[in-house]
Amino acid sequence: MPRPSIASDANERRALLDAVAGLQNYVPEMKQIAARRRLLFSHMSARHQRLAKATGYSRRLQDIDKAVTANGEITARIAKLAERDFNVTRAELLHSRAVRNVRVIELLKHFVRDWSEIGDRERSITFPPILDALQAEFGNDIAEKRVLVPGAGVGRLAYEISQLGCRTEANEYSHLMHLGNIFVLEQSKNSCSVYPYVHNFSHQISGKEQLRPVLFPDVEPENRIRISNSFGDFMRLTGSQHMYDAVATLFFIDTAENMLTYIDTIHQLLPPGGIWVNTGPLKWGSSPRVEFTLEEVLNIIAKMGFKIEKRWSKKAEYTADSEGLWHGFYGIEGWVARKIEDSSV
Numbered sequence: 001m002p003r004p005s006i007a008s009d010a011n012e013r014r015a016l017l018d019a020v021a022g023l024q025n026y027v028p029e030m031k032q033i034a035a036r037r038r039l040l041f042s043h044m045s046a047r048h049q050r051l052a053k054a055t056g057y058s059r060r061l062q063d064i065d066k067a068v069t070a071n072g073e074i075t076a077r078i079a080k081l082a083e084r085d086f087n088v089t090r091a092e093l094l095h096s097r098a099v100r101n102v103r104v105i106e107l108l109k110h111f112v113r114d115w116s117e118i119g120d121r122e123r124s125i126t127f128p129p130i131l132d133a134l135q136a137e138f139g140n141d142i143a144e145k146r147v148l149v150p151g152a153g154v155g156r157l158a159y160e161i162s163q164l165g166c167r168t169e170a171n172e173y174s175h176l177m178h179l180g181n182i183f184v185l186e187q188s189k190n191s192c193s194v195y196p197y198v199h200n201f202s203h204q205i206s207g208k209e210q211l212r213p214v215l216f217p218d219v220e221p222e223n224r225i226r227i228s229n230s231f232g233d234f235m236r237l238t239g240s241q242h243m244y245d246a247v248a249t250l251f252f253i254d255t256a257e258n259m260l261t262y263i264d265t266i267h268q269l270l271p272p273g274g275i276w277v278n279t280g281p282l283k284w285g286s287s288p289r290v291e292f293t294l295e296e297v298l299n300i301i302a303k304m305g306f307k308i309e310k311r312w313s314k315k316a317e318y319t320a321d322s323e324g325l326w327h328g329f330y331g332i333e334g335w336v337a338r339k340i341e342d343s344s345v
Contacts (some may be wrong), residue, residue, distance in 0.1 A: 005051075012232070017083065017092050019175035022230035023079040027072035029101040029201075034065060036319070060207040067195035067211055067317045072112075074194055075104060078183045079224035085182070099176065105177045105199050107154070109319040112196045114156035115184055115217035118322060125160075125316040126279050126332065127160060130248050133310065135164060137246065138267045144168055145245040148269060150234035151252035155181035155227075161248060162226040167246075178231045185227070190215040203325040232243060235265045244269050251280040251318065251332075258289045262306050272341045275288045276306065279314075294333055306337035 038061065041049065052058075082088050113119040120140050138145045143165040149158040151173045158170035166277045172178040184192075193213045197204075198214075204210045220292065233275045247266050301308060312334045320327060 003181075004127065014096070015085060015097040016175050017088065018099050018153055020079050020088055021080045021093055021178065021295050022176065023075040023082075023097040023179075024093070025098040026075040026101060027068060028099075030067065030068045030072075031065075034061065034068070037061070038180065041045065059209070064198045067198045067213075070213075071108060071198070074108070074141050074192060078107075078179050081183050081186075082179050102132070103174075103176055104312065106319070107180050108194050110154045110198050111180065111184065111192070111194055111216045112214050113319045115219075116153045116214045117218045118214055119156075120218070121322055122260070122317055122320065123156065124312055126250060127157060129312050130157065130250065130277050131160060131164060131313075133275070134166065134246060134248070135162060137275055137336075138166070141198050146243070147246045147248055148234070148237075148242075148244040149248050149250075151238040151249065151255060152181065152182055152229075154175045157248065157250050158227060159185075163222070164209045165244075169230055171230045171232070171237070173231075173233055177230070178229065181229055184217050185221045185229075187217055187221070189217060189220040192216050197294075197324075198236055198319070200324075203321070205323060205325060206316045209323045216231065222229050234263060237265070237269060242269060243271060245271070247274075247276045249276070249278045251278065253278060253280060253297075254282050254284055254328055257287065257307055258287075259292065260290065260304070263301060263306075269338060270339045271289065272339055274339050276337045278337070279312075279332055281332050283330065294305070301335075301337055306338055307340050308335050310336040 022044050036065055041052070044052070113122055134145075134147065135142065142159075143168050146169070146324060147161050147166045149161065152158045152170035153174075154173045155170045155293050158168045160326040170181060172181060193215055195211065195213050197210050197212065201210075247269060249266075253259055253262055270276065282292070282294060282297065298308065314334070315329045316328060316332055317329055
């Protein structure tokens, strides 16, 4: 697999260092959270503390401390990968500002979603329409086709597309996710263990469920030569070397500040007749410049040089705890949109 690169731009370098610092800071941050939890517990009456301890609560906290340490072994390995591949030095890290711990926790949850047997519960809903659309479009010629997956996360969709035979580019804007993608493709099947549920004390059925480990990756990554990993804003991809036969987006388009720029970019990256395959919700972020309804999105796509040839609707969770007491589902919409031959937008 070609070695990924991260641009040497000063701002991007700083963001990389912040991501590495966040990975290294995971355990210390979790220890602070645990200390606060114990402090709050100590404010209860002696009687209530005895009652709580009799349930095994204190023992569960100790077990969670051990699980956090085990998670920290994974985050430390990813940090070392970054130091190795991108020549990160201790001196540079002294001036970094660690990304929020919630982002590191999200990375651990995405390993479960993308690369574990448990995660297949979500993947089996969202992946097949995309894979089937690409297979139907390219048929026996699929090995000659190039597919871009922007917002690739830790890379399972891009990997599955490559397994169809396509030359696949997994593009990601988050340093944490990009590093996680590189990391997981270097592992053997079920060689890593993570405790993804210890961060959440709400909606837990039992300590056993909260403390259950998850193995990943659930496959032995193969044919990695067909995958390239690129870091950065996919809207910066320009030139003939960045032309694709298809663009596949999953839980992605609603991350845009301006979704129209996403559509413009996808249009520019495809030749006439190329296809855009999308699946995901419309959960707009904190500062979008425009927030469309589904009806408006479909109308805009048609006005911007695409013809929608197929649509589907599904419901799916996202990085969910299958054994927890709370479940929330996204309504997700999907389509195959073809760049029309005579489009001029």
